[in-house]
Amino acid sequence: MAENIVIALGNxxxxxxxxxxxLGVAGGIIVGALPGLTATMALALLxxxxxxxxxxxxxxxxxxxxxxxxxGGCIAAILVNTPGTPSSxxxxxxxxxxxxxxxxxxxxxxxxxxxxxxxxIGALVLLFLSPPLADAALKFGPPEYFWLSIFGLTIIAxxxxxxxxKGLMGGTLGLLLSTVGxxxxxxxxxxxxxFYQLQAGLQLIVVLIGFFCIPEVLVMIxxxxxxxxxxxxxxxxxxxxxVILELVKKPFLLxxxxxxxxxxxxxxxxxxxxxxxxAYNEAVRFSKxxxxxxxxxxxxxxxxxxxxxxxxxxxxxxxxxxxxxxxAPAAVMLGALTIQGIxxxxxxxxxxxxxxxxxxxxxxxxxxxxxxxxxxxxxxxxRVINLPISLLAPLVVFLTVIGSYALRNNMLxxxxxxxxxxxxxxxxxxxxxxxxxxxxxxxxPIAENGLVxxxxxxxxxxxxxxxxxxxxxSLVLILFCAISIALPIVSAxxxxxxxxxxx
Amino acid sequence: xxxxxxxxxxxxxxxxxxxxxLSADITESGQFFPRVIAVLMGGLALIQLLISVIQKKxxxxxxxIDAKSVLIMVLGISLYVGLIIVFGFILAxxxxxxxxxxxxxRGDGDKSRSVLIxxxxxxxxxxxxxxxxxxIFLVPLPEGIIFGG
Numbered sequence: 001m002a003e004n005i006v007i008a009l010g011n012x013x014x015x016x017x018x019x020x021x022x023l024g025v026a027g028g029i030i031v032g033a034l035p036g037l038t039a040t041m042a043l044a045l046l047x048x049x050x051x052x053x054x055x056x057x058x059x060x061x062x063x064x065x066x067x068x069x070x071x072g073g074c075i076a077a078i079l080v081n082t083p084g085t086p087s088s089x090x091x092x093x094x095x096x097x098x099x100x101x102x103x104x105x106x107x108x109x110x111x112x113x114x115x116x117x118x119x120x121i122g123a124l125v126l127l128f129l130s131p132p133l134a135d136a137a138l139k140f141g142p143p144e145y146f147w148l149s150i151f152g153l154t155i156i157a158x159x160x161x162x163x164x165x166k167g168l169m170g171g172t173l174g175l176l177l178s179t180v181g182x183x184x185x186x187x188x189x190x191x192x193x194x195f196y197q198l199q200a201g202l203q204l205i206v207v208l209i210g211f212f213c214i215p216e217v218l219v220m221i222x223x224x225x226x227x228x229x230x231x232x233x234x235x236x237x238x239x240x241x242x243v244i245l246e247l248v249k250k251p252f253l254l255x256x257x258x259x260x261x262x263x264x265x266x267x268x269x270x271x272x273x274x275x276x277x278x279a280y281n282e283a284v285r286f287s288k289x290x291x292x293x294x295x296x297x298x299x300x301x302x303x304x305x306x307x308x309x310x311x312x313x314x315x316x317x318x319x320x321x322x323x324x325x326x327x328a329p330a331a332v333m334l335g336a337l338t339i340q341g342i343x344x345x346x347x348x349x350x351x352x353x354x355x356x357x358x359x360x361x362x363x364x365x366x367x368x369x370x371x372x373x374x375x376x377x378x379x380x381x382x383r384v385i386n387l388p389i390s391l392l393a394p395l396v397v398f399l400t401v402i403g404s405y406a407l408r409n410n411m412l413x414x415x416x417x418x419x420x421x422x423x424x425x426x427x428x429x430x431x432x433x434x435x436x437x438x439x440x441x442x443x444x445p446i447a448e449n450g451l452v453x454x455x456x457x458x459x460x461x462x463x464x465x466x467x468x469x470x471x472x473x474s475l476v477l478i479l480f481c482a483i484s485i486a487l488p489i490v491s492a493x494x495x496x497x498x499x500x501x502x503x
Numbered sequence: 504x505x506x507x508x509x510x511x512x513x514x515x516x517x518x519x520x521x522x523x524x525l526s527a528d529i530t531e532s533g534q535f536f537p538r539v540i541a542v543l544m545g546g547l548a549l550i551q552l553l554i555s556v557i558q559k560k561x562x563x564x565x566x567x568i569d570a571k572s573v574l575i576m577v578l579g580i581s582l583y584v585g586l587i588i589v590f591g592f593i594l595a596x597x598x599x600x601x602x603x604x605x606x607x608x609r610g611d612g613d614k615s616r617s618v619l620i621x622x623x624x625x626x627x628x629x630x631x632x633x634x635x636x637x638x639i640f641l642v643p644l645p646e647g648i649i650f651g652g
Binding site: 126166168394406 | 533565601604
C-alpha cells in the first residue's frame with residue numbers, strides 16, 4: 001500500500017497531469033454553469049478523448065471535470081435562479097435572493113469555499129471509509145428506499161414558504177408528474193398522451209429549468225423600468241475574507257452538510273439533488289435564524305453546496321468497491337474505468353493500487369483547484385448580474401431553450417420546458433413554490449419502486465408489517481421521518497408560546 | 504367571489520380526478536402509485552378549498568404588474584419555439600433576441616437600443632453559442648424544417 005501511495009503522489013506532482021486536471025476542473029465549471037449541460041454529459045463528452053491517455057491521467061481529468069461541473073451548477077443557480085445541474089436546486093433558495101440583494105459575490109464565494117470543503121470531506125470518506133460503507137449501502141432494499149423517499153418528502157415542511165398545505169399539494173403534483181412514462185413495475189404506459197418521447201418520463205432538468213427559470217424571467221418583465229439590472233453589483237474589498245470568516249464560525253454546518261452529502265451519495269440512485277435538499281433542510285432545522293432561510297442567507301448556500309460536492313465522493317464509494325455507480329455521472333466514470341481495463345472491486349486497491357490512489361488523491365486536489373478557481377473567479381462572474389433586464393431576460397430564455405434542447409436533441413423537451421415554465425409562473429402567483437413540486441418529481445420514482453416492490457414482498461411473506469416496520473435500517477429511517485415531521489410542529493408551538501408567531 | 508387559492512384548489516381537484524380516471528385502464532401494479540397520489544392530492548385540494556371558501560381572503564396576485572409586457576413575452580417565448588422548428592436555431596434565435604433586446608429597452612431614454620444594434624447583438628450571441636455547442640460540445644442544434652429538410 002505504501003508503495004502505491006508513493007507512486008500516486010509522484011503522479012500527482014507531474015506538471016502535465018496537474019495542468020490537464022486543472023483544465024478538466026475549469027471545463028467542468030463552464031459546462032456545469034450552462035443550464036442543461038449536466039455533469040453526466042460533460043463526462044460522457046470527454047470519455048472518448050481520454051482513450052489514448054495514460055490511465056491515471058485520464059482518471060484525474062475525469063475526476064476534475066466531475067468535481068468542476070457539480071460546482072459550476074451553482075453559478076447559474078445563484079445569478080439567474082436556474083440550477084445549472086439538478087444538484088444545485090437548493091442553492092437557488094438562498095443564492096438568488098442574495099444576488100437580488102446585490103450580494104452575488106458573497107454567494108459565489110460561499111459556494112466556492114463550501115463546495116471545496118464538502119468535496120474534500122467527500123473525498124476523505126471515499127479514501128478511508130469505502131469498504132464498510134459500500135456494505136451498508138448494499139443492505140438497502142425496497143422498504144428502505146421507500147422510507148428514504150418518505151424522509152426526503154418531509155423536507156416539504158421546510159421548502160413550503162407561506163402555506164404548508166400548498167407545499168403538500170405541490171409535492172403531490174410533483175409525485176404525479178413523476179409517474180408519467182412507462183411504469184417501473186408492470187411496464188404500463190401512463191399519462192404519455194400519445195407522445196412516444198414521454199415513454200421515458202419527464203426529463204428532470206427540463207422541468208427544473210421550466211419551473212425555476214421562466215417564472216423568474218416573467219417576474220423581471222413585470223417591472224416597468226428595465227434599463228436597470230435586477231440588482232447592481234459593485235466589487236467590494238474584503239467580501240471574500242468576510243464570507244470565509246463567517247463560514248469558519250460554522251464548522252458544524254459545513255461538516256454536517258458534507259457528511260449528509262457523502263452518505264446520500266453512497267446510496268445508489270439518490271443523487272446530489274436529494275443530498276443538497278436534505279442538507280438544506282437540516283441547516284434550517286438546526287439554525288437559530290430559521291426565518292432568514294429563503295430570504296438570502298449564506299448558510300443556505302453553504303449547506304447545499306458542501307453537500308452536493310461531498311456527494312461526488314460518496315457516489316464513487318459503491319463504484320470503486322462494488323462496481324455499482326451511486327449516481328449517473330459515476331456510471332460514466334465506470335465506463336471510463338472499464339475502457340482503461342480497470343475492473344472495480346476489492347482488487348482495485350491491490351492490483352491497480354497505484355492508479356486508484358492517484359485517482360483518490362487527485363480527487364482531493366481537484367477540489368482544492370476548484371476552490372481556488374471558484375474563489376478568484378467569483379468577482380468576475382458576479383458582474384454578469386449588472387446586465388440590464390432588457391438584455392438579461394431574453395438571454396436567459398435563450399439559454400433555457402438551448403439547455404432543454406441539448407439534453408436529448410428533442411424539441412418536445414423545449415416545449416415541455418416552456419409549458420412547465422408558464423405553469424410555474426401561474427402557480428407562483430397562486431402561492432405555490434417550485435421546491436416541493438420538484439422534490440416530488442425527484443423522489444417519486446424511488447418512492448414508487450420502494451412501495452410497490454415492498455408490497456409484493458409483503459404479499460409473498462404474508463405480512464406487510466414485517467416488511468415495512470421490522471427491518472433495522474427502516475426503523476432508523478422511520479425515526480428520522482418522525483423527528484423531521486415533529487420538529488417543525490414543536491418549533492411552531494414554541495414560537496407561538498413565545499409570541500413571535502410562525503410564518 | 505373566487506380567489507386564486509379557490510381556483511387552484513379546484514384545478515388540483517380536477518387533476519386528481521383526471522389522474523384517477525386515466526389510470527383506470529392499466530394494470531393494478533401500474534395504477535397503484537398514481538391512484539394513491541391522486542387520493543392524497545384530491546384530499547389536500549378539498550381541505551384547501553374548504554379553508555379558502557370559509558376564509559374568503561381577497562387575493563390580487565397579478566396586481567401592479569406590466570401585464571402587456573408579460574403577455575408579449577409569453578407569446579414571444581411560445582412563438583420562439585415554433586420559429587426554431589421552422590427556421591432553425593440561428594435564425595429563430597436572432598429573431599427572438601433581436602426583437603426583445605429592442606422591445607424591452609424602448610422608452611428607456613438614451614439607453615434605448617436601435618433595431619439595428621439589437622439585431623447585431625442578437626446575431627453575435629446566436630453565432631457564438633452555435634459555435635460553442637456545435638464545434639466544442641458537439642451538440643447538434645436544430646436546423647429547422649426549411650434549412651434542415
